[in-house]
Amino acid sequence: MKISSSLIIPFIRFFSNAKIMEIAINTGFLKRKRDILPDTIVKVFIFGLINTPNPSLKQIASKCEKIQPGLRITKNAIYNRLPAISGFLQHIFMDTMKITLQKAVPTKTAEILSQFKDVKICDSTKISLPDKLADIWPGLGGRNAKSALKIQGIYSLISSSFSSLELTRAPGSDTTYTKKLLSMMNKGELLIVDLGYFSKTFFENLSKKGDFYLSRIRSNTAVYLEKAGEMKQVDLSEILTGHNFVDTTVFIGVGYKKTAGVSFGCYSSAR
Known part of the structure; x- marks a missing residue:
């Protein structure tokens, strides 16, 4: 799998070494000076193993050594730190989602x-x-x-x-x-x-x-409009025809069984 630069660049801009270190300290991953650096964990688990869906502890340790020059770490050391690594990466993930969604939702x-x-x-x-x-x-x-x-x-x-x-x-x-x-x-x-x-x-x-x-809405859902106190089944596509935007209240059911009591706004952009 190729990693798009559009994914990596925003991540790097937000997660500076200082930011990663801050999260590592706040989550308890970095309580004392460790041989393995927090940014090494980020690089290995988020990007370094993307083509290895089920990595062994030995593969993880080897990848860490390649990314961090001079590091020597065993698979047992990786195993012992997995709980702390998990909590640390969970916060990295949540912060990533936060900045992604903030940019994804327009002001309007x-x-x-x-x-x-x-x-x-x-x-x-x-x-x-x-x-x-x-x-x-x-x-x-x-x-x-x-x-x-x-x-x-x-x-x-x-x-x-x-x-x-x-x-x-x-x-x-x-x-x-x-x-x-x-x-x-x-x-x-x-x-x-x-x-x-x-x-x-x-x-x-x-x-x-x-x-x-x-x-x-599911394709097999029956749609009803209330007219003169009675429920009339309608074709949703007919309601949308000729309109750029539709906002109306309808009642829904599944299959052809008439149901009432559930209403929702129907919105669609014409194609």
């Missing part, structure tokens, strides 16, 4: 989102693990890795920080996480999710709680 968009008490983005990603962990973290079966896990992350745009990072089982859809996600929402907040979390019941419960949500 930020002003619109400020009407909510908080704006939370929830998403997940799957990570393959060594086969020996299959008893603890079972994989997806078939030709997939025998062991895997899923990370569920919730990011707050208002506080520019993660409100939750949780390791969960890889098998199963993201809708299995919606019950816990609902418990982490407070009244007046906006939740942004992808189709993996799409659930009429989940959205209905969010509305009852006084929350708002933003999601794409």
Whole structure:
């Protein structure tokens, strides 16, 4: 895998040696003078091992020695420092996400989102693990890795920080996480999710709680408009035809089963 300079340059500009040292001290990674420098850990684990998905401790130690001239470190020393390295890199990751999202959200968009008490983005990603962990973290079966896990992350745009990072089982859809996600929402907040979390019941419960949500719509979802006190099923594409922007309230269901009680704003840009 090639690393784009557009990824590396902003990272280097923000994470100077002084900044990396500050994070290392605050996280407890650097409590005393160590042979291995914090910036060596950053270079190895973030960029140096990008083409080695399952590196051995010996490979990690060797890579550290190549990056830091004069360093001599054993695989056992790397193993003993893994907990501290993990906490240190977690803070590096969170700071990276913070500056990335701050630049990604335009000022005008930020002003619109400020009407909510908080704006939370929830998403997940799957990570393959060594086969020996299959008893603890079972994989997806078939030709997939025998062991895997899923990370569920919730990011707050208002506080520019993660409100939750949780390791969960890889098998199963993201809708299995919606019950816990609902418990982490407070009244007046906006939740942004992808189709993996799409659930009429989940959205209905969010509305009852006084929350708002933003999601794409499944292709098999029936859409209804209320006309003269009656629900009429409509083709969403017909509502959008001839309009650059549409903001209307509709009711949704799955398949052809008529449902009511869930409404949302429908927004689309004409193509």
